[in-house]
Structures are given as structure tokens and as C-alpha cells.
Amino acid sequence: GPPLAAPRRPGLARFIERAPAFQWQQEQLLPGADIQNNPFRDLAMQRNPDSPHTFVKYLAARGGLTEYLHLNTKFPLRREYSAYLAWVAEAFRDRVDYGRSAAHLSLVEGEDGSELFRVETDDGGRYLARSISLGTGRSPRIPYVFQKGLGESVFHSTRYLSSIERYKDKAIRVAVVGASQSAIEIILDLLGRPNVRQVTSVHRGIGFRLKDTSPYSRQVFLPEFVDYFHPLPSARKRQLRDELRSINYAACDQDVIDRLVGAQREFDLSGSDRLVMRPFREAVVSRPHGEGLRMVLRDINHLTEETLDADVVVLATGFRDFGGEPGDEPYHPLLEGIAHRLPLDEDGSPVVARDYSIELKTEAGTPRPLKVYLNGLCEASHGMGDAGALAMLSVRATDIVDSLLRHETRESEPLLAAGTTP
Incomplete structure (x- = not known):
């Protein structure tokens, strides 16, 4: 998908996208299907109501705001929201390499002796970065x-x-x-x-x-619930997710x-x-x-x-989580090349911090730990709001960008390379 939060120092982020052009739920844009999410909890509104990339600005830009409000609909059609997302993506086109699929992730030594991530794509492309953010979506669950x-x-x-x-x-x-x-x-x-x-x-x-659409139950899609959920022990997280499953x-x-x-x-x-x-x-x-x-x-x-x-x-069998339960996968397949450096919890899953980062295990003499960020892949560690919920997109992107900027050390080093979407 598009970069959900542009870095505050342009030119230091690059996004890799498998699809030839922007797409969102392309295979499920069915007639009459809506989005089941307040449309104003969009890519930017919660972070910055004055952003040029809100759903309201999209409607106004195409002259459709009055007509949309006249419909008095609770949720917009999925096809309309997909058009909004594509409109935002177009504003970031110069930062996205479409038609490239991230195939392999590894660690290499930089010119100054420090470690860097290397992303290799299916067409032979190579990217070096100090930090990586994966926004690939989870693997389909196939019985x-x-x-x-x-x-x-x-x-x-x-x-x-x-x-x-x-x-x-x-x-x-x-x-x-x-x-x-x-x-x-x-x-x-x-x-x-x-x-x-x-x-x-x-x-x-x-x-x-x-x-279960009660506003009380749907608190799982609020940032405050992530703060409550993330520190819990793994066993209690599993129990709580089972209890809240019908949401x-x-x-x-x-x-x-x-x-x-x-x-x-x-x-x-x-x-x-x-x-x-x-x-x-x-x-x-x-x-x-x-x-x-x-x-x-x-x-x-x-x-x-x-x-x-x-x-x-x-x-229509859903997606695989990261964890030790039957049918789970221990981590995203793209992390296989750095699996030996992932810190694991008692279930054998990577330890993901509140800012959605995995800090790689360091070796002697490593000046600063490398971090890989999981964008939308952290339901097991962060709760149901990370399961592709539109409501969390802007706040999660803000958390990731803020963390990236806190941990950077030199203005010249690359901040972010995004993964592909399925």
C-alpha cells in the first residue's frame, strides 16, 4: 500500500510494492460491499485533521462532499474507499517502486563497518537500509x-x-x-x-x-487498548484474544x-x-x-x-498469526534471512516492542542495534487493532516514524524500506 506516514526528512525512505500500481483489497471489491469502519478514521485524520490526505479532502477535491453527506450512509462502499486510498497513493508515487517484490532480506557490512539491511527483489534490485518496515500482510490460512x-x-x-x-x-x-x-x-x-x-x-x-459492534467491545481498535494489551504475558494475551474473537x-x-x-x-x-x-x-x-x-x-x-x-x-479461512499455536507461523517468511538474530519469546515468536520494532540481537562491537518494524503484522503482540484495521493505520504509522526518528544517528542514513503487499 501507500506510505501511511511520510518521514519528516524527505528522500530517506523508499517503498517497494509488488503490485504494478496501487491496489487495496482488489480481489474483494464486490458490488455493495462496504468498509465497516468510520471513514473519517482514515490515513491521516487522527494524526493531523488539517492533512491534505484525509477522506474529507478527497471528497472535496472531486466535488463529491455534499453528495456523500446527503447519502447519510454509515459506511462508504469499499470501492469508494479504495479510490480514496489510490488518490492518496498517487501523491507519493515518486517514493514507491511499483512492480517489485521483496524476495530476500539479509544483513551486510556497510562502508564504515556498521551493519545494514539488504533487501533483494525478484527482478535483481538491491536496497540498503538502516531500518526496515514490513507491511506485507499475513500469510493466508489454508486448511x-x-x-x-x-x-x-x-x-x-x-x-x-x-x-x-x-x-x-x-x-x-x-x-x-x-x-x-x-x-x-x-x-x-x-x-x-x-x-x-x-x-x-x-x-x-x-x-x-x-x-460484536458495541462501542465498548470495539475499544480494541483504540491506541489505548494497545497500551493495555502489549505488556500482558503471552498466555493471557491468547486468552483475551479468544474472548474478544467475535469482534x-x-x-x-x-x-x-x-x-x-x-x-x-x-x-x-x-x-x-x-x-x-x-x-x-x-x-x-x-x-x-x-x-x-x-x-x-x-x-x-x-x-x-x-x-x-x-x-x-x-x-474464506482467514490468515495465519505469528506464534506457537497450531496453524501459526513463527515469523514472517521474509524474515528468514535474519532469523538467527531475532530475539524470541517463550513461544518462539519474535519479541516485538510497543513501537512495533524488533531489535536484533547484537554481536560484540555492534555500535547500535538494527531494528525491523512490523506494520500491520502484530496482532499476537499488540491486539486485534493490528489485524488490518483501518482505524489504527495513521496512529500506528506515527508510532513507527517517531521511533525511526528517535533512533537515527546520521542524517545521511536511510530510514525506511517498506515490504510488499500480498
């Missing part, structure tokens, strides 16, 4: 049974639109695994596609649960639940099996069958099994 079958017909929700478009001229049956907001939005989109003969919703719970995970907004229930009732009244619900089920086998796939679903309570045939499987 074990589907890991070997990923491809054109089995894919994660982060690849939804481009993948499903390949089937627009073919009659298909689709299974959607998961009970998240993304899952229900994808099901509604599939039901609006004439070529989709049947949609089967597979999830381990009773169905699509209502998201952001395996839960949906009322409007999409109402739309799906209405569609299901229409199908029931007409005797149609176009929408099939399979609650309390998990896939235990997935294998090719004809031109599609055959899955074995197990009822997690009765332990009975049934088969389900589908042409396409969409995995």
Missing part, C-alpha cells in the same frame, strides 16, 4: 486438507475475483469454506452470478454469527446476514437447492473428481461423514 490442491479451482478469498472470473462462461457448483464477513460477501456475490448453479456454505459453527473473526455484519437469510428464504419457498448450508462440518478429504473436486465433510459433533462435489472451492 491442511486443501494445501496440496491449491490452484485454479481451489483458492483463498484473497484471490477471489480474478479466479472466479475465469469461470464466467461455465456452469459451476461452488463450495465456500468459512463463516467470516468475507465468506458471506462471497456467497452473496456468487448467488448474483447466473453461471453459478449451486453454492454450498461449509463451516464448523452453527452458521453466520453477528459481529472481528468468524462473525458478520447485520446487513449481509439479512441479505443472505432473505435469499435463502426465497430459495426455500421456490423449492430451489441453489443455496445449501452445511453447518458443524469440516472437510477431512479433498481430491480431484472428474473436472471438479470431491470432498468428504465430517460433522464435528456426530462424527458422521458425507461427500460434497464442487467445481470450485473458495477458502
Whole structure:
């Protein structure tokens, strides 16, 4: 994505972005989908209401402020907010190297004998920096049974639109695994596609649960909650995250639940099996069958099994955390080249400071510890507000930039190199 906080000394930051141009949730810009976040908690408003990069300034610049206010809508469409983010990104285009993917991170010796980070890209590019910030997003969570079958017909929700478009001229049956907001939005989109003969919703719970949207619960998206959460022991952090799970995970907004229930009732009244619900089920086998796939679903309570045939499987199964729990990964794959220098906690996860930095273990004679910053990758250490929540973008970026400026030692050294987004 775009640099969310420009450094106060221009020219010392460089951003590396895999995509050929700015994009945000490109694979999930579905008709009617909104952002579920107060639009004025944007890239800059909380940090600086007078910034030229606020959502209000965007609306005013395109002559759409009066029209937007007239709509009296709680949340803007995802497509509109994506356009706002792209508008901001355009102002920083000269600092971003688009179409380059960070492939390897290592440590090298600088001309003065001090250590530097080296970022190598997939096209042979090389960058040197005193500090690195990774804003890559977490790795998709792929259930074990589907890991070997990923491809054109089995894919994660982060690849939804481009993948499903390949089937627009073919009659298909689709299974959607998961009970998240993304899952229900994808099901509604599939039901609006004439070529989709049947949609089967597979999830381990009773169905699509209502998201906890109480202002008291949503305090998890405030900076004050990060201050409260970060010092807790790892075990207590895990317990608290489980208790608060329905605020952001395996839960949906009322409007999409109402739309799906209405569609299901229409199908029931007409005797149609176009929408099939399979609650309390998990896939235990997935294998090719004809031109599609055959899955074995197990009822997690009765332990009975049934088969389900589908042409396409969409995995709306979320993302992997950093930690020692089943399905977690110990750290972001891009950190593999410096893993031997990462300080680890009792779970084997990197120790991340409140300012989102990991201070590398020093060796004898090291003048100043190098730091790598994790931007949007710290849910396990900083709480749910770090799980891609738009509400935290500007304040988190401020924390990172303030920390970078506090720890710099020479005006000539590079401050920041950003990672790629998925």
C-alpha cells in the first residue's frame, strides 16, 4: 500500500510494492460491499485533521462532499474507499517502486563497518537500509486438507475475483469454506452470478454469527487498548484474544446476514437447492473428481461423514498469526534471512516492542542495534487493532516514524524500506 506516514526528512525512505500500481483489497471489491469502519478514521485524520490526505479532502477535491453527506450512509462502499486510498497513493508515487517484490532480506557490512539491511527483489534490485518496515500482510490460512490442491479451482478469498472470473462462461457448483464477513460477501456475490448453479456454505459453527459492534467491545481498535494489551504475558494475551474473537473473526455484519437469510428464504419457498448450508462440518478429504473436486465433510459433533462435489472451492479461512499455536507461523517468511538474530519469546515468536520494532540481537562491537518494524503484522503482540484495521493505520504509522526518528544517528542514513503487499 501507500506510505501511511511520510518521514519528516524527505528522500530517506523508499517503498517497494509488488503490485504494478496501487491496489487495496482488489480481489474483494464486490458490488455493495462496504468498509465497516468510520471513514473519517482514515490515513491521516487522527494524526493531523488539517492533512491534505484525509477522506474529507478527497471528497472535496472531486466535488463529491455534499453528495456523500446527503447519502447519510454509515459506511462508504469499499470501492469508494479504495479510490480514496489510490488518490492518496498517487501523491507519493515518486517514493514507491511499483512492480517489485521483496524476495530476500539479509544483513551486510556497510562502508564504515556498521551493519545494514539488504533487501533483494525478484527482478535483481538491491536496497540498503538502516531500518526496515514490513507491511506485507499475513500469510493466508489454508486448511491442511486443501494445501496440496491449491490452484485454479481451489483458492483463498484473497484471490477471489480474478479466479472466479475465469469461470464466467461455465456452469459451476461452488463450495465456500468459512463463516467470516468475507465468506458471506462471497456467497452473496456468487448467488448474483447466473453461471453459478449451486453454492454450498461449509463451516464448523452453527452458521453466520453477528459481529460484536458495541462501542465498548470495539475499544480494541483504540491506541489505548494497545497500551493495555502489549505488556500482558503471552498466555493471557491468547486468552483475551479468544474472548474478544467475535469482534472481528468468524462473525458478520447485520446487513449481509439479512441479505443472505432473505435469499435463502426465497430459495426455500421456490423449492430451489441453489443455496445449501452445511453447518458443524469440516472437510477431512479433498481430491480431484472428474473436472471438479470431491470432498468428504465430517460433522464435528456426530462424527458422521458425507461427500460434497464442487467445481470450485473458495477458502474464506482467514490468515495465519505469528506464534506457537497450531496453524501459526513463527515469523514472517521474509524474515528468514535474519532469523538467527531475532530475539524470541517463550513461544518462539519474535519479541516485538510497543513501537512495533524488533531489535536484533547484537554481536560484540555492534555500535547500535538494527531494528525491523512490523506494520500491520502484530496482532499476537499488540491486539486485534493490528489485524488490518483501518482505524489504527495513521496512529500506528506515527508510532513507527517517531521511533525511526528517535533512533537515527546520521542524517545521511536511510530510514525506511517498506515490504510488499500480498
